[in-house]
Amino acid sequence: MFGDYSIGDLGAIFAMQGFAGLILFSVYVLMALGLAIIFGQMGVINMAHGEFMILGAYVTWMTSSAFQAYLPSLFPGYFFVAMILAFIAAGALGMLVEWGLIRHLYKRPLDTLLATWGLSLILQQAYRSIFGAREVGVELPQWMLGSKQITDTIEVPINGIFVMCLTFLITAAVAYVMYKSRWGRQVRAVVQNRVMAGAVGINTEKVDRYTFGLGCGIAGIAGSAFTMIGSTGPTSGQLYIVDTFLVVVFGGAASLFGTIASAFSISQAQSTMEFFMSGSMAKVLTLLAIVAILMVRPQGLFALKVRK
Amino acid sequence: MADDKDQGLHSPFRRKLLMGMAAIPAMTMLPRTSFAQAPATSVVNTTGLAVTDTEVTVGILHSVTGTMAISETGSVQAEKLAIEQINAAGGVLGRKIKYIQEDGASDWPNFAEKAKKLLVNDKCAAVMGCWTSASRKAVLPVFEQYNGMLYYPTFYEGLEQSKNVIYTGQEATQQIIAGLDWVNKTKNAKSFYLLGSDYIWPRTSNKIARKHIENHLQGCKVVGEEYFPLGHTQFNSVINKIKLTKPDVIYAIIVGGSNVAFYKQLKAAGIDLSKQTLLTISVTEDEIDGIGGENIAGAFACMKYFQSLDNPNNKAFVAAFKKMWGEKTVIGDVTQAAYLGPWLWKLTVEKAGSFDIDKVAAASPGVEFKGAPEGYVRVHENHHLWSKTRVGKAKLDGQYELVYETADLVEPDPFPKGYQ
Numbered sequence: 001m002f003g004d005y006s007i008g009d010l011g012a013i014f015a016m017q018g019f020a021g022l023i024l025f026s027v028y029v030l031m032a033l034g035l036a037i038i039f040g041q042m043g044v045i046n047m048a049h050g051e052f053m054i055l056g057a058y059v060t061w062m063t064s065s066a067f068q069a070y071l072p073s074l075f076p077g078y079f080f081v082a083m084i085l086a087f088i089a090a091g092a093l094g095m096l097v098e099w100g101l102i103r104h105l106y107k108r109p110l111d112t113l114l115a116t117w118g119l120s121l122i123l124q125q126a127y128r129s130i131f132g133a134r135e136v137g138v139e140l141p142q143w144m145l146g147s148k149q150i151t152d153t154i155e156v157p158i159n160g161i162f163v164m165c166l167t168f169l170i171t172a173a174v175a176y177v178m179y180k181s182r183w184g185r186q187v188r189a190v191v192q193n194r195v196m197a198g199a200v201g202i203n204t205e206k207v208d209r210y211t212f213g214l215g216c217g218i219a220g221i222a223g224s225a226f227t228m229i230g231s232t233g234p235t236s237g238q239l240y241i242v243d244t245f246l247v248v249v250f251g252g253a254a255s256l257f258g259t260i261a262s263a264f265s266i267s268q269a270q271s272t273m274e275f276f277m278s279g280s281m282a283k284v285l286t287l288l289a290i291v292a293i294l295m296v297r298p299q300g301l302f303a304l305k306v307r308k
Numbered sequence: 309m310a311d312d313k314d315q316g317l318h319s320p321f322r323r324k325l326l327m328g329m330a331a332i333p334a335m336t337m338l339p340r341t342s343f344a345q346a347p348a349t350s351v352v353n354t355t356g357l358a359v360t361d362t363e364v365t366v367g368i369l370h371s372v373t374g375t376m377a378i379s380e381t382g383s384v385q386a387e388k389l390a391i392e393q394i395n396a397a398g399g400v401l402g403r404k405i406k407y408i409q410e411d412g413a414s415d416w417p418n419f420a421e422k423a424k425k426l427l428v429n430d431k432c433a434a435v436m437g438c439w440t441s442a443s444r445k446a447v448l449p450v451f452e453q454y455n456g457m458l459y460y461p462t463f464y465e466g467l468e469q470s471k472n473v474i475y476t477g478q479e480a481t482q483q484i485i486a487g488l489d490w491v492n493k494t495k496n497a498k499s500f501y502l503l504g505s506d507y508i509w510p511r512t513s514n515k516i517a518r519k520h521i522e523n524h525l526q527g528c529k530v531v532g533e534e535y536f537p538l539g540h541t542q543f544n545s546v547i548n549k550i551k552l553t554k555p556d557v558i559y560a561i562i563v564g565g566s567n568v569a570f571y572k573q574l575k576a577a578g579i580d581l582s583k584q585t586l587l588t589i590s591v592t593e594d595e596i597d598g599i600g601g602e603n604i605a606g607a608f609a610c611m612k613y614f615q616s617l618d619n620p621n622n623k624a625f626v627a628a629f630k631k632m633w634g635e636k637t638v639i640g641d642v643t644q645a646a647y648l649g650p651w652l653w654k655l656t657v658e659k660a661g662s663f664d665i666d667k668v669a670a671a672s673p674g675v676e677f678k679g680a681p682e683g684y685v686r687v688h689e690n691h692h693l694w695s696k697t698r699v700g701k702a703k704l705d706g707q708y709e710l711v712y713e714t715a716d717l718v719e720p721d722p723f724p725k726g727y728q
Contacts, residue, residue, distance in 0.1 A: 134598065
């Protein structure tokens with residue numbers, strides 16, 4: 001399978017596949033980060049994660065249409081406004097859902113699975129009623145299209161670089177909030193021992209609500225970013241949900257670092273294999289490898305050491 | 309008082325008389341079939357279909373929920389438009405068409421269930437419906453067992469023929485071979501990279517394309533062939549391969565939402581479709597709505613219909629469609645093929661002089677529809693349509709510009725020899 005290419009070609013192949021893998025890695029991290037917070041910290045299996053992403057995508061679409069109609073001169077910068085609005089919209093809906101649905105189901109993970117799956121169906125139908133069954137096209141500003149030429153054969157798409165930067169910023173922000181801020185310490189305290197955390201004066205209900213909102217908000221930003229590479233339709237969210245769970249479970253649910261490491265290994269394996277065999281085959285092999293590793297390490301790559 | 313009484317006696321009689329006289333010229337102007345001469349129900353319906361003296365019931369069976377709703381919405385709209393127009397023109401054998409719509413919900417067993425309901429409970433005289441091959445395969449035994457008539461609108465992989473189905477879209481050879489010949493001749497294309505989603509239609513189509521490229525086109529070769537799971541959104545790897553192999557033509561049969569990802573990433577990777585020839589058979593105006601014209605401008609599509617076709621039939625069709633469903637709707641290849649269904653059925657029933665399924669099936673070959681938006685179509689003995697193959701070039705505004713069409717109608721050949 002290497003025979004058809006020269007040494008120079010192979011060098012370019014690995015360089016380009018490496019970049020493709022890095023872009024895929026950023027996509028996986030963006031998808032999984034919100035879920036890792038909700039699933040890892042709160043034990044809620046959020047099957048509606050994809051629909052929160054698509055909410056972000058629809059907000060981006062609406063923002064782009066609004067800018068085109070009313071502020072055409074500011075159109076190149078609309079994406080940043082759209083991301084903030086997507087975060088707010090998805091986060092607000094997340095907090096509403098937590099208040100109306102999830103808080104009654106803590107400690108019953110299988111029930112959260114069913115409830116949020118129902119929620120995902122409701123949201124899909126709502127999108128279909130509001131935005132129509134067809135996919136919508138999100139127009140991107142010109143500077144986000146095109147690619148940067150590095151050598152003759154190596155080119156890096158600009159939106160890929162943008163997604164990478166965005167992922168880095170968001171991951172750094174989440175890591176800071178979770179591990180350095182006062183609120184992050186409260187979250188971790190609530191996760192480790194809810195009763196004790198309440199006893200020392202932490203408002204656990206409020207912490208839960210904001211954590212869930214943060215997770216959904218990040219999903220919204222992810223959805224906003226994905227309008228650059230994917231489609232925006234009522235059921236598009238379904239495309240992401242399996243991969244997202246894959247990354248989170250493989251990484252070890254409660255660990256942010258695990259999520260990143262797992263996204264990296266899955267994306268690089270997928271990207272390299274995809275070059276030498278078909279897309280479907282690469283996916284099958286990746287899944288088989290993950291199943292094999294999970295059989296040896298059921299807790300995932302990195303798991304919190306919790307005294308049981 | 310006397311005056312009042314007088315008027316009360318004479319006036320209504322006089323008015324009735326006048327009205328009756330006035331109605332005589334109007335009566336002679338009505339279409340012949342609208343009443344009096346409409347054939348008796350016992351004559352045109354000997355098998356107990358849902359046909360009365362004034363009405364005939366047909367079924368519409370598509371997905372309006374679930375993942376296929378995105379595609380099938382256009383078909384439903386086109387079928388309803390055709391039915392409304394037929395009714396306005398006097399109906400079928402003097403009977404208005406009434407439709408019962410069922411939702412297949414993108415679920416194949418559900419399609420079979422609903423098909424059975426439409427045939428057994430509702431006794432539909434014809435059913436317009438299905439999109440995916442999977443749904444068609446699911447309903448086929450039902451239509452054969454209960455002897456119904458299905459008008460199926462999608463271009464598909466062929467390898468099928470049934471007396472209970474009229475295929476109003478193209479089978480594989482009608483779409484593929486003429487397009488490849490064209491690109492070989494006009495673009496001097498010698499090397500092809502085949503892409504597709506991973507299921508039966510793209511795989512069968514690419515098989516035919518590969519056979520044609522390797523056996524029938526001089527000095528041409530396939531330099532790559534690749535399939536992706538439905539809904540795949542990461543095409544960076546294959547785009548890298550395309551860059552390395554530098555094919556003359558990218559031949560893409562990717563379906564649904566994946567297309568959005570594919571064309572956006574193609575553009576982002578610096579592949580300029582005005583320099584790199586790309587030929588697709590799966591992206592209609594509907595898909596471009598989601599992809600965005602700026603991402604696909606310059607690509608070629610091989611279909612039988614484009615919304616921009618310049619002929620009087622199509623102008624009237626597009627105007628009527630937009631009037632009924634909104635200015636912003638777009639019309640793709642399959643939407644047009646769905647519009648043919650009710651019309652072909654009406655013409656066939658009138659040719660047969662009967663609603664009976666067997667007579668309609670027997671009368672189908674040779675039925676021609678001169679009002680087709682695509683120009684003109686004729687039904688073949690194998691229940692597929694003779695139709696033209698066309699190539700269009702995608703423009704920024706999301707429409708295709710016609711660049712080539714076959715001079716004659718292409719004969720449908722669902723079981724092509726040497727291509728299987």
